[in-house]
Amino acid sequence: MTTDSLLPNQTNKGHIGDPLSRVDGHVKVTGAARYAAEYTTPDLLYGWVVSSPIAKGRVTAIDDAAARAIPGVVDVITHENRPHLAWLDHSYADMVSVPGSPFRALYDDKIMFSAQPLALVVAESLEAARDAAALVRVDCEAEPHNTDLRVAMKDKFEPKKKRSTFEAPKSRGDALVAYEQAALKHRAEYHLGTHHHNPMEMHATTVFWHGDGKITVHDKTQGAQNVQGYLASVFGFSKKDVRVLNRYVGGAFGSGLRPQYQVFLATLAAKKLERSVRVVLTRQQMFSHVHRPEAVQTVALATDHDGRLQAIINDATTPTSRFEHYMEVVCNWGLMAYACDNASGEYTLAEVDTYTPGDMRAPGAATGMTLFEIAMDEMAFEAGLDPLEFRRLNYAEKNAMNDTPYTSKALREAYNRGSEAIGWKDRPLAPRATKEGHELVGWGMATGMWDALFMKTAATVTLLADGTLLVANAGADIGTGTYTVMTQVAAETLGVPVSKIQARLGDSELSAAPVEGGSWGAASTGAAVQLACESMAKQLLKAAAKIDGSVLHGAGFDDVEFRDGVIRLKADPSKQVSLTDALAATGKDRLEVEETAKPGPMDLISTMRKSRNTHSAVFAEVKVDEELGVVRITRVVCAVAAGRIINPKTARSQILGGVVMGIGMALHEETLTDHRFGRFMNHSFAEYHVPVNADIDSIEVIFVDEPDPEVTPLGVKGLGEIGIVGTAAAVANAIFHATGKRVRSLPVTIDKLL
Numbered sequence: 001m002t003t004d005s006l007l008p009n010q011t012n013k014g015h016i017g018d019p020l021s022r023v024d025g026h027v028k029v030t031g032a033a034r035y036a037a038e039y040t041t042p043d044l045l046y047g048w049v050v051s052s053p054i055a056k057g058r059v060t061a062i063d064d065a066a067a068r069a070i071p072g073v074v075d076v077i078t079h080e081n082r083p084h085l086a087w088l089d090h091s092y093a094d095m096v097s098v099p100g101s102p103f104r105a106l107y108d109d110k111i112m113f114s115a116q117p118l119a120l121v122v123a124e125s126l127e128a129a130r131d132a133a134a135l136v137r138v139d140c141e142a143e144p145h146n147t148d149l150r151v152a153m154k155d156k157f158e159p160k161k162k163r164s165t166f167e168a169p170k171s172r173g174d175a176l177v178a179y180e181q182a183a184l185k186h187r188a189e190y191h192l193g194t195h196h197h198n199p200m201e202m203h204a205t206t207v208f209w210h211g212d213g214k215i216t217v218h219d220k221t222q223g224a225q226n227v228q229g230y231l232a233s234v235f236g237f238s239k240k241d242v243r244v245l246n247r248y249v250g251g252a253f254g255s256g257l258r259p260q261y262q263v264f265l266a267t268l269a270a271k272k273l274e275r276s277v278r279v280v281l282t283r284q285q286m287f288s289h290v291h292r293p294e295a296v297q298t299v300a301l302a303t304d305h306d307g308r309l310q311a312i313i314n315d316a317t318t319p320t321s322r323f324e325h326y327m328e329v330v331c332n333w334g335l336m337a338y339a340c341d342n343a344s345g346e347y348t349l350a351e352v353d354t355y356t357p358g359d360m361r362a363p364g365a366a367t368g369m370t371l372f373e374i375a376m377d378e379m380a381f382e383a384g385l386d387p388l389e390f391r392r393l394n395y396a397e398k399n400a401m402n403d404t405p406y407t408s409k410a411l412r413e414a415y416n417r418g419s420e421a422i423g424w425k426d427r428p429l430a431p432r433a434t435k436e437g438h439e440l441v442g443w444g445m446a447t448g449m450w451d452a453l454f455m456k457t458a459a460t461v462t463l464l465a466d467g468t469l470l471v472a473n474a475g476a477d478i479g480t481g482t483y484t485v486m487t488q489v490a491a492e493t494l495g496v497p498v499s500k501i502q503a504r505l506g507d508s509e510l511s512a513a514p515v516e517g518g519s520w521g522a523a524s525t526g527a528a529v530q531l532a533c534e535s536m537a538k539q540l541l542k543a544a545a546k547i548d549g550s551v552l553h554g555a556g557f558d559d560v561e562f563r564d565g566v567i568r569l570k571a572d573p574s575k576q577v578s579l580t581d582a583l584a585a586t587g588k589d590r591l592e593v594e595e596t597a598k599p600g601p602m603d604l605i606s607t608m609r610k611s612r613n614t615h616s617a618v619f620a621e622v623k624v625d626e627e628l629g630v631v632r633i634t635r636v637v638c639a640v641a642a643g644r645i646i647n648p649k650t651a652r653s654q655i656l657g658g659v660v661m662g663i664g665m666a667l668h669e670e671t672l673t674d675h676r677f678g679r680f681m682n683h684s685f686a687e688y689h690v691p692v693n694a695d696i697d698s699i700e701v702i703f704v705d706e707p708d709p710e711v712t713p714l715g716v717k718g719l720g721e722i723g724i725v726g727t728a729a730a731v732a733n734a735i736f737h738a739t740g741k742r743v744r745s746l747p748v749t750i751d752k753l754l
């Protein structure tokens with residue numbers, strides 16, 4: 001490879017559909033991109049969190065004398081000396097809150113979970129703060145706690161107050177009777193362990209105290225405006241005095257959807273001390289807040305003699321904290337995915353003494369669809385059918401739970417393309433049929449599903465006299481490619497070269513945008529940018545047509561195209577006016593246009609509603625050492641139906657990342673609790689295992705054609721999450737096929753296989 005070929009984006013224009021390299025790639029790999037903990041000022045103070053040693057109880061005394069004696073220590077902030085805080089739960093709510101009472105650090109003496117922050121040591125240096133934090137003595141009075149889901153399940157309940165994104169499972173027919181009467185059955189309980197998000201970048205906040213009532217907050221978050229609103233209402237700032245920035249985010253996977261306690265503590269300290277403050281959590285402390293809840297799911301399936309589904313019973317319980325009810329859609333996917341007249345689902349919560357769980361990449365689906373797809377594999381085996389044939393036989397054209405048509409569902413094509421790529425037709429039906437040396441070889445598959453969401457989002461485009469186009473909103477790019485996608489949509493719509501476009505995100509002062517989550521970023525920000533560019537295009541044409549003797553005089557919007565920095569007649573491309581001349585003709589040196597994209601009124605009428613989903617077919621090949629139980633995942637093929645692909649390169653990266661995380665879910669990831677202490681014990685990368693490069697072999701990503709002008713304005717469905725859904729099931733099913741051993745609890749660790 002010559003060095004020339006490493007230069008970014010020389011050969012393509014970056015229009016929609018081009019594999020444009022990340023526009024933020026250069027600043028990221030050169031270290032020029034700055035993250036929340038990298039902003040600094042000479043008089044910066046450093047906060048270090050003191051965490052609770054017990055899971056439940058009360059703080060009875062705090063002795064901070066030794067800590068305060070360390071040179072450089074400025075304060076030890078606790079519930080006893082903190083400044084005034086809002087007291088209504090409502091003030092602590094954020095854009096993605098769940099029902100309940102949001103956690104408030106240092107509010108009172110109550111301890112509700114292990115490693116809860118109980119004090120913040122603030123010092124002139126990080127070293128002094130850390131040193132002093134070890135000397136803070138916190139006396140606690142412990143109360144009985146429970147962190148064991150199995151124990152808590154005795155009091156499980158259906159969530160009464162629902163979060164807005166939650167949809168309870170809907171039953172149809174009589175699943176119990178159909179199950180009893182059916183010819184072939186399978187029923188089993190499945191389990192998924194707790195996961196922690198573990199983004200590369202720790203949760204961190206640097207607050208700049210300006211001394212004029214204003215603060216600037218560099219925060220690791222998926223939503224600058226979400227944090228802005230939260231800080232304003234908690235600390236009594238006027239919203240306009242709080243500016244939150246998150247231009248670059250080192251991964252999040254959902255951990256940054258809600259404001260986490262580091263931003264609260266850093267702002268609290270800044271307000272109390274009237275100084276600039278930084279708080280960075282340690283990797284261990286990253287295990288003290290949000291996590292993907294573990295799950296217990298019971299699946300009962302029944303078919304007739306031919307393998308046609310007669311009954312689906314899909315019940316699940318996930319834990320939540322005692323102070324908030326976090327819920328996710330776990331059961332619905334199985335009820336939606338397959339044609340079957342009788343289906344029921346029950347989703348329940350159980351309270352434990354931990355921090356509130358939260359959204360993690362494909363929340364609910366990664367859990368519920370994955371475990372369900374292991375059950376589907378078992379049912380296929382019971383019916384003597386090939387697992388792919390079994391799914392084709394029970395294919396649902398419509399959303400089978402809501403009886404609504406899909407805007408599009410090219411899952412059949414994903415099955416075809418994916419199975420062809422992995423060579424599924426050569427797979428022996430029986431398990432334990434293939435051996436290579438000391439390894440058993442197996443092939444498994446699963447279906448994946450996720451939502452295709454579209455959120456109300458604004459964007460501003462600004463054309464400058466030198467032809468530069470600024471494209472902006474307050475959304476975030478958490479590594480997903482939003483900067484690149486918005487650049488391409490603008491390039492396509494206004495015909496401005498990529499080199500002339502500057503995308504801006506991660507600033508609460510920019511146009512209104514939701515948190516970056518739910519895989520809605522490309523569809524929503526893309527639609528807003530397109531709308532703003534179209535609006536600007538119309539204004540520029542109007543101005544260009546009015547220029548004296550203009551070649552575009554009398555041209556309508558449909559008569560022209562915007563390409564290569566000019567407006568030109570479609571009929572005669574030699575007749576053109578440059579965008580900069582058009583701008584000059586407006587009499588202004590810059591033209592700024594803001595537009596808001598939102599779902600149309602038809603989408604809100606429930607009787608007209610269609611289901612909007614992405615689908616995938618995941619295939620895995622594994623090799624299992626027969627004596628040692630070591631699993632190698634040698635191939636994964638993920639065939640995805642996700643509407644229009646704006647950028648095949650960043651799209652592929654999203655699926656690769658999702659599949660890698662799915663491999664972690666299959667073989668590695670689980671946070672283990674010592675219930676005696678109510679504490680997550682493996683809170684480090686030495687003991688919380690994620691896949692590393694050596695664990696990853698061939699991953700093939702396929703995007704099937706799925707034109708869908710209806711789902712969102714750009715026909716985009718979103719890709720951030722679908723890659724993880726079902727992947728772990730494909731692996732677990734392949735392990736069964738290789739070894740004949742069924743493991744119903746993820747991750748499939750060696751001890752479970754031996």
Ligand code: MOS
Pocket residue numbers: 222252253254255257359360361362363516517518519
């Ligand atoms: Mo995603 S779990 O909505 O960041």
